[in-house]
Amino acid sequence: MDMRDSDELTAFLGEWGPFQKTIFFSLSILIIPNGYTSLSMVFVADTPQHHCRLSNSTTISPGGRFSFNLSLRLPVEERNGERVDSQCIQFKPRAGERFNDTSGETEPCTDGWVYSTDRYISTIVSEWNLVCDDKWKGPFTASVFFFGMLCGSLISGQVSDRYGRKIILFISMAVHAVFSIFLVTAQSWEMFAVLYFIVGLAQVTRYIVMFILGSEILGKAERIAFGTVGACLFVAFGYVILPIFAYFIRDWRVLLVALSLPQILYVPLWWLIPESPRWLLSQGRDTEAKAILQAAAQRNGITITAEILETIIDRECMLPTGDIRTVTYLDLVRTSNIRNVTVVSVLVWMIVSVGYYGLSFNTPNMHGDPYVNCFICAAAEMAAYVTTWILLRTSPRRISIACIVGCSGVLLLLTQIIPPSHYVLTAIMAMVGKFGYSAVFSMIYVFSAELYPTVVRSMGIAACSMASMIATIISPYVAYLGMHNKILPFVLMGSLSIVAGIFCLLLPETYGQPLPQTIDQVKPILCCATMRDYIIVPGKDNVENEQRLDSQKGAV
Known part of the structure; x- marks a missing residue:
């Protein structure tokens, strides 16, 4: 059936x-x-917040700061542009000396760690x-x-x-x-x-x-x-x-x-x-x-x-x-047109997934309260899905996606020029970026379904989804970079977003166009298209000619 x-x-x-x-x-x-x-x-x-567990030492004080005598036992290192006490190494105490006397040599934490409960x-x-x-x-x-x-x-x-x-x-x-x-x-x-x-x-x-x-x-x-x-x-x-x-x-x-x-x-x-x-x-x-x-x-x-x-x-x-021939995942690369669509779509899905989950997991590394930041991210996501519903009903797919993901990338890149004291502005720009990723994440499902022909549509979406999952697996490590430099995740995701926006512009438009039924009806990506792809070809049936005319209106 x-x-x-x-x-x-x-x-x-x-x-x-x-x-x-x-x-x-x-x-x-x-x-x-x-x-x-x-x-x-x-x-x-x-x-x-944590530090090495030291005998006779105090724990982290309220606010996450170390006590004076504890700082004497911990080396100082630079983290996020600030000089703070080390979390992983300690000074070796001199044998037989008082607690605060150290030899100047360091060693890893030998007795575990003390964690802040603030x-x-x-x-x-x-x-x-x-x-x-x-x-x-x-x-x-x-x-x-x-x-x-x-x-x-x-x-x-x-x-x-x-x-x-x-x-x-x-x-x-x-x-x-x-x-x-x-x-x-x-x-x-x-x-x-x-x-x-x-x-x-x-x-x-x-x-x-x-x-x-x-x-x-x-x-x-x-x-x-x-x-x-x-x-x-x-x-x-x-x-x-x-x-x-x-x-x-x-x-x-x-x-x-x-x-x-x-x-x-x-x-x-x-x-x-x-x-x-x-x-x-x-x-x-x-x-x-x-x-x-x-x-x-x-x-x-x-x-x-x-x-x-x-x-x-x-x-x-x-x-x-329709076509009774058994199709396989190899059909997603059988012709140059569907192969180009598959490659570009997979890249866009992977970049959007890294951005969406990377920003989500980066919440604790942002300035401000992580609970408030997470709530704002979630609220922005809800607004994004309502926006998506409106755009899918009224706007061209590739232009909408390219503009949203490209603008999100630019905003994330601009965070690096904002002074650290203006962390509220940085958070706002990150939230707007999350809004864009959420909207695009929803729109690419519909866009991809319209790009692939009926005979391989399910497999096309599955292939893009699997590529997205592979990219998602590495997304927590994008946020992990923020533990060392708060700006680095924004720079990485912003750069990739602009690349994704350019890729989206290469894909053929599908808004208001008839869905392709067979692999041969897949439209070429714009950089590979020729006039032959957009004119009526003599001898072709009316359906295919009509699709070519529609392609001319929507893709050029």
């Missing part, structure tokens, strides 16, 4: 009836935890001493989570195609919630990382299957809103919740429990969300599909006879399948 005409089966239900509203809000609500699970590492894996009661960093030689483990924890998401992206489609959308959706929700709670039982960093990998795998499976289920049940009008304002906006709402919970709960174990337990409230949604009728029909389970459609019609106050419903189902099952 061809999945191209996804409105054929549900068109008789009308638009935005009670059934569609129930599905829309039920699916959107259950995706809220995706907004805070991955980014919870902003607080769970943050590094508090901001956190505990984090995984202070719990397992992920500092100094082990400080790479902090950002690597988030990378492990994203590697789990990469693996989940590879298997989610296959398992939901085999076992059904609804059952896999709720299984992934259960795994996501249960293993999020299991994280608090971890007795070592290694155990925590393994459990967090499973959480990442379940989280992306939850999102992808939810998106597929909504796309197959909802009609065209609801589906556009669902993909932008619905799913994305509710994920952003989950992001807003994170700093609020973290502000009042400063222990990482209690924080994870508080974020995970409310997911038990999703259990009643099992009886509100049906299985996809399209998937049931593809499995030959016509009776179950008919029952769901009849219940939906009744919910919307639509009377439909068994004969009419049977006719609709018969038409659905008889949709033409």
